[in-house]
Amino acid sequence: MKLYDVAIIGAGVIGTSIARELSRYRLNIALLEKEEELAFGVSKSNSGIIHPGTQNPPDSLKGKLCVQGNFLIRKISKELGLDFKEAGELIVSFNEGETKELLRLKEEAEILGVPGLRIVDKAWLRQHEPNLNSEAVCGLYAPTAGIISPYRLVYALAENAVRNGVEIYAETKAVNIARSDKYFEIDTSGGMYRARYLINAAGLFADDISGMLGICDFKIKPRKGEEFILDKKKENLAKHLIFPLPSKTSKGVLIIKTADGNPMIGPTAEEGEDKEDLSTSEAGLNKVLMSARRLIPAVDEKDIIAYFAGLRPWSGNDFIIRHETKTHGFINVAGIQSPGLTASPAIALMVCNILNKAGLGLKRKFIFRSHRKKTIHLFEIPLSKTKDLIKRDHSYGDIVCRCEMVSAKEIRDAIKAGARTMDGIKFRTRSQAGRCHGSFCTTRIMKILSEETKTPLVEITKRGKGSEIIKENRSTERERV
Amino acid sequence: MIKRDLVIVGGGPSGMAAAISAHENGVKDILLIERDQYLGGILNQCVHTGFGINYFKEILTGPEYAGRFIEKVKSIPDIEVSLKSLAVRLTNDKTITFLKPGKLETIKAKALVMATGCREKTREMIHIPGTRPAGVFSAGLAQKLINIEGLLPGREVVIVGSGDIGLIMARRFALEGAKVKAIIEIQKESRGLLRNMVQCVEDFDIPVYFNHKISWIYGKDRVEKVSVVKVDNDFNEIPGTLFEIKCDTILVSVGLIPENELIEMAGVSIEGDRTSAPGIFVCGNSFKIYDMVDSATEDSMLTGKLAAEYIRNL
Numbered sequence A: 001m002k003l004y005d006v007a008i009i010g011a012g013v014i015g016t017s018i019a020r021e022l023s024r025y026r027l028n029i030a031l032l033e034k035e036e037e038l039a040f041g042v043s044k045s046n047s048g049i050i051h052p053g054t055q056n057p058p059d060s061l062k063g064k065l066c067v068q069g070n071f072l073i074r075k076i077s078k079e080l081g082l083d084f085k086e087a088g089e090l091i092v093s094f095n096e097g098e099t100k101e102l103l104r105l106k107e108e109a110e111i112l113g114v115p116g117l118r119i120v121d122k123a124w125l126r127q128h129e130p131n132l133n134s135e136a137v138c139g140l141y142a143p144t145a146g147i148i149s150p151y152r153l154v155y156a157l158a159e160n161a162v163r164n165g166v167e168i169y170a171e172t173k174a175v176n177i178a179r180s181d182k183y184f185e186i187d188t189s190g191g192m193y194r195a196r197y198l199i200n201a202a203g204l205f206a207d208d209i210s211g212m213l214g215i216c217d218f219k220i221k222p223r224k225g226e227e228f229i230l231d232k233k234k235e236n237l238a239k240h241l242i243f244p245l246p247s248k249t250s251k252g253v254l255i256i257k258t259a260d261g262n263p264m265i266g267p268t269a270e271e272g273e274d275k276e277d278l279s280t281s282e283a284g285l286n287k288v289l290m291s292a293r294r295l296i297p298a299v300d301e302k303d304i305i306a307y308f309a310g311l312r313p314w315s316g317n318d319f320i321i322r323h324e325t326k327t328h329g330f331i332n333v334a335g336i337q338s339p340g341l342t343a344s345p346a347i348a349l350m351v352c353n354i355l356n357k358a359g360l361g362l363k364r365k366f367i368f369r370s371h372r373k374k375t376i377h378l379f380e381i382p383l384s385k386t387k388d389l390i391k392r393d394h395s396y397g398d399i400v401c402r403c404e405m406v407s408a409k410e411i412r413d414a415i416k417a418g419a420r421t422m423d424g425i426k427f428r429t430r431s432q433a434g435r436c437h438g439s440f441c442t443t444r445i446m447k448i449l450s451e452e453t454k455t456p457l458v459e460i461t462k463r464g465k466g467s468e469i470i471k472e473n474r475s476t477e478r479e480r481v
Numbered sequence B: 001m002i003k004r005d006l007v008i009v010g011g012g013p014s015g016m017a018a019a020i021s022a023h024e025n026g027v028k029d030i031l032l033i034e035r036d037q038y039l040g041g042i043l044n045q046c047v048h049t050g051f052g053i054n055y056f057k058e059i060l061t062g063p064e065y066a067g068r069f070i071e072k073v074k075s076i077p078d079i080e081v082s083l084k085s086l087a088v089r090l091t092n093d094k095t096i097t098f099l100k101p102g103k104l105e106t107i108k109a110k111a112l113v114m115a116t117g118c119r120e121k122t123r124e125m126i127h128i129p130g131t132r133p134a135g136v137f138s139a140g141l142a143q144k145l146i147n148i149e150g151l152l153p154g155r156e157v158v159i160v161g162s163g164d165i166g167l168i169m170a171r172r173f174a175l176e177g178a179k180v181k182a183i184i185e186i187q188k189e190s191r192g193l194l195r196n197m198v199q200c201v202e203d204f205d206i207p208v209y210f211n212h213k214i215s216w217i218y219g220k221d222r223v224e225k226v227s228v229v230k231v232d233n234d235f236n237e238i239p240g241t242l243f244e245i246k247c248d249t250i251l252v253s254v255g256l257i258p259e260n261e262l263i264e265m266a267g268v269s270i271e272g273d274r275t276s277a278p279g280i281f282v283c284g285n286s287f288k289i290y291d292m293v294d295s296a297t298e299d300s301m302l303t304g305k306l307a308a309e310y311i312r313n314l
Ligand SMILES: Cc1cc2nc3c(=O)[nH]c(=O)nc-3n(C[C@H](O)[C@H](O)[C@H](O)COP(=O)(O)OP(=O)(O)OC[C@H]3O[C@@H](n4cnc5c(N)ncnc54)[C@H](O)[C@@H]3O)c2cc1C
Pocket: A009, A010, A011, A012, A013, A014, A015, A032, A033, A034, A035, A038, A039, A040, A041, A042, A043, A044, A045, A046, A047, A048, A049, A050, A051, A172, A173, A174, A175, A201, A202, A203, A204, A205, A206, A209, A223, A224, A225, A226, A227, A267, A309, A310, A311, A312, A313, A336, A337, A338, A339, A340, A341, A342, A343
C-alpha cells in the first residue's frame, strides 16, 4: 500500500488550498473527500466575499490571516485564471452612536493592518452608492474588499493541485483513524490510506475527525446563514459590498455582490445542532428582507430567484490551527468560520510552516506549474469575443441554459474538469442557477452528463447518491449504456 | 450588419401566427428565430387535447395545433426559419443579436416582434421553506421529462397549485401509474377550467386541498415528505391544522411569467398593447399570459398585421 507523506481530510477551500500549497514540494499527497464532488461542504454556500479584515478583534488569528489572505488571493486568482473583483466595502452608520462604533472598528482594523480605510460622509455616499438608504449618515470604506466565486476557487485550486501531482479521492469518507509508530492509517469508505502526516480540514466535521485520534477538546457547532439570490437584472443594485454594523455573532445582513453578477442578500446567523440542516425558513427570509431594506430600500422580494443556507463551522471565537504534539504529525485546521474563505491562502501557508517545524522536510520541486488556464464563461465576456469563440468551436453557439447563457461546450468542459452531478455543473457553469431555475435546461444537461460520463439517465443525481433526478426511464430508445 | 425587414423572435404559436399574418399583409422578408431545435414552442410537450376549439373549431392536441402552423410557415418561402438560435441582445434601434451553433449574428430589422413566451414561477419565487433536495420540479419540466423524454420524475407526487397546468400534470402522472397524493391550492378555488377539474382530478380521485399551503419540504437528498397547513383568506396559517404527506416528488405549478428580459434590458417598456420603442412589438405569452392558445394566435395575427403596417409606412 502506498504511503503518502501527507493526507488531507476534506476538500473544501481549506483542504484544497493546503493541497495546492503543498504541491510545490516534493511530497506524495492524498486529499480525501466524503462527498461525490469537491466544495460540497461549507465552501459551496457562503457569501463569496474576500473580506478586507475589518470586524475582527485586533489580536485574533482569524483577523491576521484574513488580512494576509486578502493580499494573497490576488496573486492566486491571477495564477488560477479566476476573476477576483475588488468591489470595496462600506459599513454604514445611521446615527451618532453607530458612528462611534464605526471609528472603533476603523482603529481595530488599522491595528490589524487593513489598508486604505477611510470614513466617507453623506455626500460621498449619495454620489457613490445612490440606492443606499438616504438616512445613512456616514460609512467606513474599505477599498480592498473583493468578491470571488467560492466554488470555482475550490475547483481551480484542486485542478492545479492535481496538475502538480496531488491525488484527490472523492466519495472517500474517513471513518476511523489509527496511529501506528510511523504513520496514520485512515480507514475510509473508499479503502485504507496511509500517511505520515495528517491534516484535518473536515469543516463541520473536524471535531469528529479529531475525536478519532482522541483529541476532543473542541466541538464544532453549526451556525446557519440563509442567503437569498436576486435576479441578474438587478446587478447594479449596489456598487459596493454593503454592511451594517456587526453584531456580537455575525457581520449582520449584507447586500452582497457576487462573482456571477447576481446580487445577494443575507446571511442570517442562527445557532443550531444539526450539521446537515440546510433548510431555509420564512422567518429567515423576513429577517433578511427587513435588514436588507434598511440598507437599500429598493430590494424587492420579487427579484429573489434562489436561496440557500450554509453552516459556519463555529468553535469558540477563533480558528483552531495547531500541531497536536501528543499525536505527532496530526494537524487540526478546525473552526474555520467566516472569514475562512478569505483566510484560506494564509491558512495554507501557516499549515506548511507547521508541517515544516514538525519535521516534514519541504523541498521545492524543480517544476511547479503555478498557472491554470482560465475557464471560459460566455456570461462574463463581451459578445464580440463570443463571436470569435463560436467560429473556433461551433458548440459555443449551442446554448443550453438560456437564462445564464451557458453553451453546450461549457457544460462539456465542466464535466471534463470533474463535474459529476447536476449541482457540480451548476456551480461550475451557472447553468440551472438563473431565473427559471433549471426548468428549461435540466433535461438537456442530464443528457449531456449521461453521454459524457456514460452513466444511465436514472443514475444522474443532483448532488450525489440518493439525490437521483428521475425514478425511471420509460423511453423506447432506452439507453445504450 | 445584415438588414432584414421583419425579425420575429420565438417560434411558438404566437411567433408563427405573427409571421404568417405579417406575410399575408405584404411583408416579403421575414426571419423567424427559435431557440429550440423545432418550431412549436411549449405546445410540443402538451400532448393532451383541448387546443384549437375556438380557432379551428376542432379539438386538437398541442403538437397537432402547432403542426398546422408549422406546415403553413414552411410553405411560405418568404419566411426564413433559423432554429437553435437564441436571441441574446436587443437594442431599442431594432438591432438584435443571436447565437446559434457556429454563428453569432447581428441583424438590424425594420420591425421586430418579440414572441418569446413565458416561464413558470418557481418554488424559489413563492419561497416554499424547508430543504432543497432533488425531486422538486416545475410542472413544465416534469411534463417535458414525461412527454418528450419518456422519463418518470417520481412515483408519489404532491402538486402545488391547481391551475390548468397543475391539473393536467396530475392526470398525466396518474396515467403513468404514479400516485398523485394531493393537490395543494392556497386559494379557495381552482384557477383552472372546470373541465380540467372534472377530467383530470375528479375522474382520478385525486384529493385537492383548497386554502392550504405547503409549510415545509423535508428530505436531505430526495424529497421525503411535505407538511401542509390550512390558511385563512389572508393566507395566514391556522394553528392546529398541520398534517404531513409522504411523497418523493413535488410539482410546482403556481403561475406563469412573461419572458421579457430582452425588452427590459433594451430599456423598452410595454405600454398597453405596444412598446415604448416604435417598431418593436410584443405578442403571445410574452405580452400577457393567455389561458388558451386560440386567443394568443388571434391576437398575434393582429400584431403581425401591425408590424406589416409599420414597415409599409416607413
Ligand atoms: C453563510 C455563510 C457565509 C460565509 N461568507 C463568507 C465570506 O463571505 N467570506 C469568507 O471569507 N468566509 C465566509 N464564510 C466562511 C467560509 O465559507 C468557511 O470558512 C470556509 O468555506 C470553510 O472551508 P472548509 O474547507 O474548512 O470547510 P468545508 O468546505 O466544509 O470543507 C470540509 C470538507 O470536509 C469534508 N469532510 C468532512 N468529514 C469528512 C470525512 N470524515 N472524510 C472525508 N471528508 C470529510 C466535507 O464533506 C467538506 O467537503 C461563510 C460561511 C457561511 C456559512
